[in-house]
Amino acid sequence: MKLSISPLALLGIIPTVLAQGPNVTFINGLLETLSNRNLSAFASVAQSLNGSGVGQYLLANISNGEPHILFVPTNEALANAPSNVTSDSALLTDVIGYHIVPGNFTGKIPSFPNVTVGRTLLTDPRFVQLEGGNKAQVLVWSLRNDTTVVDFTNVGNVTIYIIDHVLSFPESFALTVPTLNASLSSFETITTQVQVPVYNATSNSTSNTTLFEALNTEWHGFTLFAPTNSAIANVTSQLQGLASNTTALEAVLFNHLINGTTYYSPQLANANFTSAAGETLEVKINGTGQFVTSGNTTAQIVQSDVLLPNGVIHIIDKVLVNTESNPSAASSALASATSAATVVVTQTEPIGFSQTAALGSPSASITEGGTKTSGATINFGNAGTILGSVILGLVGGGIAALG
Numbered sequence: 001m002k003l004s005i006s007p008l009a010l011l012g013i014i015p016t017v018l019a020q021g022p023n024v025t026f027i028n029g030l031l032e033t034l035s036n037r038n039l040s041a042f043a044s045v046a047q048s049l050n051g052s053g054v055g056q057y058l059l060a061n062i063s064n065g066e067p068h069i070l071f072v073p074t075n076e077a078l079a080n081a082p083s084n085v086t087s088d089s090a091l092l093t094d095v096i097g098y099h100i101v102p103g104n105f106t107g108k109i110p111s112f113p114n115v116t117v118g119r120t121l122l123t124d125p126r127f128v129q130l131e132g133g134n135k136a137q138v139l140v141w142s143l144r145n146d147t148t149v150v151d152f153t154n155v156g157n158v159t160i161y162i163i164d165h166v167l168s169f170p171e172s173f174a175l176t177v178p179t180l181n182a183s184l185s186s187f188e189t190i191t192t193q194v195q196v197p198v199y200n201a202t203s204n205s206t207s208n209t210t211l212f213e214a215l216n217t218e219w220h221g222f223t224l225f226a227p228t229n230s231a232i233a234n235v236t237s238q239l240q241g242l243a244s245n246t247t248a249l250e251a252v253l254f255n256h257l258i259n260g261t262t263y264y265s266p267q268l269a270n271a272n273f274t275s276a277a278g279e280t281l282e283v284k285i286n287g288t289g290q291f292v293t294s295g296n297t298t299a300q301i302v303q304s305d306v307l308l309p310n311g312v313i314h315i316i317d318k319v320l321v322n323t324e325s326n327p328s329a330a331s332s333a334l335a336s337a338t339s340a341a342t343v344v345v346t347q348t349e350p351i352g353f354s355q356t357a358a359l360g361s362p363s364a365s366i367t368e369g370g371t372k373t374s375g376a377t378i379n380f381g382n383a384g385t386i387l388g389s390v391i392l393g394l395v396g397g398g399i400a401a402l403g
Helices: 007-017 024-036 040-049 053-062 075-079 089-097 173-179 185-193 211-218 229-233 236-241 246-254 327-341 381-386
Strands: 068-073 100-102 116-119 138-141 147-155 158-163 195-200 205-210 222-227 257-259 271-274 280-286 289-294 297-308 311-316
Touching: 024 040, 024 147, 024 158, 040 053, 040 068, 040 075, 040 089, 053 068, 053 089, 053 100, 100 116, 138 297, 173 185, 173 211, 173 297, 185 205, 185 211, 185 229, 195 211, 205 211, 222 297, 229 236, 246 257, 257 327, 271 327
Parallel strands: 068 158, 222 311
Antiparallel strands: 068 100, 116 138, 147 158, 195 205, 222 257, 271 280, 280 289, 289 297, 297 311
């Protein structure tokens, strides 16, 4: 469905509708810039933003005078967006929210690790189920190049990157895992065969479900280190030996998981974390990559930041075969994470920047596990040259989210 409306008509609509919220002068200037850059389709979307509280919030946020990044799909990109998106004003508003990243990213792009995470304005609980219920979904800049930034410009404190695709939301664990080139089918199979306790706050009760369903829908906020098929194949005999020992097998799986908090790769910088089994997960970064250690096993993260609506996956090249557990430490860590998740934090810079700012450039690049990611990725093309390669690419959400 092609969106078309005169930008000049929009300039007349906005002041009347938005007089009580957004900066009308700024919105007018933004729309005029979009029109002058042949981005009239995106300017047209502003008409749909006027009709809802969420849309008003987006316009007020981006016009508040604070720094923002706005990713604007070309007219052709929006014309090729699925009709179920362009014809659904609420969904279209959410899509626009996922293209807006508040914060100052100037001079705050760490050279290593090669990702930068920004939190968007997408908060719709249909698509975002992170810890605390108060966090927006993220986008991740990286070295991948599925989608291209064709140009950029500035309007006040807003930097506009013009992209050739509409970014898509993260999809569920069930829909995301099959799309990954670094195949996790073996790990997925194991998660369907193991039962884990899940607490239901509504009924104040605990019941068992599969680890697959817990990761897919039940848990809100987690960090999963998922081993590849080849990693699992290398320890098949050890895992088979645990088949009759459910406690030990659960400990192994839980030692791949941080429950209650979504940690993106820049936050995993030379620090210790407590696994869902109550054991220490030590994460280190050096010139050859990013590594996680549990017990006597160290694995390399070969693909980071696979985004989910309710957490994040980091793909690793070894199984962390650690059968030890400390239920008391696990319970304490989850309680602390649950309490911390209720605190509302306004993101004003890249997520994890304070953890990675002191890291130097790597002497070797990180090997990525496959070229396909969990969503849209961006290469800054000629704009990247203009920017001095400050920003290199961007990972969106689930492949099928807009289909």
